[in-house]
Structure formats: C-alpha cells, structure tokens
Amino acid sequence: xxxxxxxxxxxxxxxxxxxxxxxxxxxxxxxxxxxxxxxxxxxxxxxxxxxxxxxxxxxxxxxxxxxxxxxxxxxxxxxxxxxxxxxxxxxxxxxxxxxxxxxxxxxxxxxxxxxxxxxxxxxxxxxxxxxxxxxxxxxxxxxxxxxxxxxxxxxxxxxxxxxxxxxxxxxxxxxxxxxxxxxxxxxxxxxxxxxxxxxxxxxxxxxxxxxxxxxxxxxxxxxxxxxxxxxxxxxxxxxxxxxxxxxxxxxxxxxxxxxxxxxxxxxxxxxxxxxxxxxxxxxxxxxxxxxxxxxxxxxxxxxxxxxxxxxxxxxxx
Numbered sequence: 001x002x003x004x005x006x007x008x009x010x011x012x013x014x015x016x017x018x019x020x021x022x023x024x025x026x027x028x029x030x031x032x033x034x035x036x037x038x039x040x041x042x043x044x045x046x047x048x049x050x051x052x053x054x055x056x057x058x059x060x061x062x063x064x065x066x067x068x069x070x071x072x073x074x075x076x077x078x079x080x081x082x083x084x085x086x087x088x089x090x091x092x093x094x095x096x097x098x099x100x101x102x103x104x105x106x107x108x109x110x111x112x113x114x115x116x117x118x119x120x121x122x123x124x125x126x127x128x129x130x131x132x133x134x135x136x137x138x139x140x141x142x143x144x145x146x147x148x149x150x151x152x153x154x155x156x157x158x159x160x161x162x163x164x165x166x167x168x169x170x171x172x173x174x175x176x177x178x179x180x181x182x183x184x185x186x187x188x189x190x191x192x193x194x195x196x197x198x199x200x201x202x203x204x205x206x207x208x209x210x211x212x213x214x215x216x217x218x219x220x221x222x223x224x225x226x227x228x229x230x231x232x233x234x235x236x237x238x239x240x241x242x243x244x245x246x247x248x249x250x251x252x253x254x255x256x257x258x259x260x261x262x263x264x265x266x267x268x269x270x271x272x273x274x275x276x277x278x279x280x281x282x283x284x285x286x287x288x289x290x291x292x293x294x295x296x297x298x299x300x301x302x303x304x305x306x307x308x309x310x311x312x313x314x315x316x317x
Contacts (some may be wrong), residue, residue, distance in 0.1 A: 023281040026067045034084050034272035072285055080279040085271050090279040094261055101177045101260035104249055111184025120195030142189030147248050151182045151255045168257035180255040183248050194237055198230035239295035242288050
C-alpha cells in the first residue's frame with residue numbers, strides 16, 4: 001500500500017506541473033488583454049501609458065517562463081492570487097462557487113444512475129424484447145440531443161409554460177432539480193448502452209452457468225455475480241468521461257444562471273481574468289486526478305483477480 005501511495009504522490013506532482021504549465025501557456029497566448037478589461041476601456045478613456053504601466057505592474061511584460069515561475073512559487077504557498085477584475089482572492093471565489101457545482105454534479109449522477117441502471121439492466125435481461133428496443137431508442141435519442149437544447153426545452157416546459165420549477169438562479173434545492181435532470185439525462189445514454197453490453201458479456205460467462213448449476217436464484221446470480229462483474233468497464237468510462245461531465249456542468253450553469261465555478265470561469269474567460277482561469281484549471285485537474293485514482297483503486301475491490309495478481313507480484317518481489 002505504501003508503494004502504491006508513493007507512486008500516486010509522484011504521479012500527482014508530475015501531473016500538476018505539466019497541466020499547470022500547459023494551461024498557463026495557453027491562457028497567456030489566448031487573444032485578449034486583461035489589462036484592458038481591468039481599465040474598462042469601453043467606459044473610461046485611458047492612455048497607452050496607463051495601459052503599459054499597469055501591464056508592467058502586473059508583470060505581463062516579463063517572459064512567460066518568469067511569469068509561470070512566479071505563479072508556481074505562489075502556488076506552492078497555496079496562494080492563487082487575486083482576481084484582476086473583482087480583486088477577491090481566487091481560492092475564496094472558487095470555494096464559494098464549488099458547493100453549487102458539486103450540487104449539480106451529484107444531482108446529475110443520481111439522475112444518471114436512476115435511469116441508466118434500471119434501463120441498461122432490463123435491456124440486458126430481456127434482450128431482443130420491446131424493453132430492449134425502447135432502451136436502445138432512448139439511449140440513441142439521448143446521445144443525439146445536445147444538453148443545451150434539452151435545457152432550453154425543459155426551461156420552456158417546466159418553468160415558462162407550467163411554472164413548476166424555477167428557470168434560473170440558486171434558491172434552495174428546488175433550483176437544482178431542473179439543471180440536474182438536464183445534465184443527468186444528457187450523460188445517461190452512454191451508460192445505458194455500456195451497461196447493457198457489459199451485462200450481456202457477463203451473463204454469457206462460464207461462472208454464470210456454474211452458478212445456475214448450483215441452484216442459485218436468478219436475482220442472486222444477476223446482482224451478486226453478473227452485475228458486479230460488469231461494473232469495471234462502466235467505472236472506467238466514467239473516469240475517462242469525467243471531463244465531459246465537468247464541461248457539461250459549465251454549459252448548464254451558464255444556461256440556468258447557476259452560480260457555480262463553471263459560470264464563474266466563463267465570466268473570467270470573457271474578461272481575461274488569468275488568475276481565476278488558472279485557479280479553476282488547477283482545482284479541476286485535482287478533482288479529475290483523484291476521481292481517476294479512486295477508479296483505479298476500486299478495481300481491487302471489483303476485480304478479485306487483480307488483488308491475487310498483486311499478492312503474487314509482491315511475493316515474488
């Protein structure tokens with residue numbers, strides 16, 4: 001276990017160095033100038049000397065490697081700096097918006113699991129039946145509909161016409177229902193198809209026939225053996241597609257005016273607020289890394305063969 005944790009620690013250090021440098025480079029090379037946004041040139045007349053003076057004060061005239069080194073030195077001290085536009089500490093802004101984003105993410109996962117597990121399981125159990133056809137049709141339709149279009153349809157139906165749910169903002173748990181359902185349904189189709197395929201593969205294995213020969217009930221065979229055996233591919237795809245989920249949260253937060261870090265970073269991109277963008281990328285990189293690490297560690301529980309192989313390797317070494 002110590003060896004696994006040590007390797008993970010080295011991996012996270014290298015990963016963070018690479019991702020922060022690449023993101024820092026791309027953000028700085030993107031079109032636009034945060035100094036112009038700070039000085040609000042559309043509202044107030046400023047001279048070129050004032051613009052250059054502020055650029056020099058913020059260090060934007062230094063080479064990119066010098067700027068990155070300065071940012072990295074502050075990052076080691078857990079200081080992400082202040083927003084160029086609001087002058088608030090970046091970490092404070094991220095921590096204030098993170099709960100709203102986590103609400104939508106967890107809500108979307110609950111919706112996805114509530115739909116994908118029953119639909120994918122029934123499609124595998126009743127392969128070729130009308131249930132299977134409906135499941136495949138729903139998953140195909142879900143994959144074809146963009147999340148932003150689905151969001152607009154839901155706002156029109158549930159908020160404008162029927163007045164059941166609020167169309168935007170964050171005012172209690174009821175405000176998270178519509179965006180969570182929208183995001184959850186948008187990512188459900190992939191997991192319905194994947195779970196169906198993985199279950200069909202598990203049900204055709206020898207250990208399922210052996211379990212039936214021992215007189216086990218079909219429900220116990222399905223949940224205790226086939227379903228558990230089918231989870232690793234689904235969890236793998238979830239770890240890989242986590243970036244898509246984060247991107248979907250950004251889109252949904254903007255449409256529903258939900259005050260999470262996704263909407264915050266979109267506003268920061270518009271105003272070229274480098275400090276906030278860089279802080280957001282770092283926090284998302286940390287989340288993605290640890291979720292993928294948790295996915296890797298979950299294999300040791302879901303796949304007993306992997307634990308046996310690790311014991312053999314440790315014995316031989």
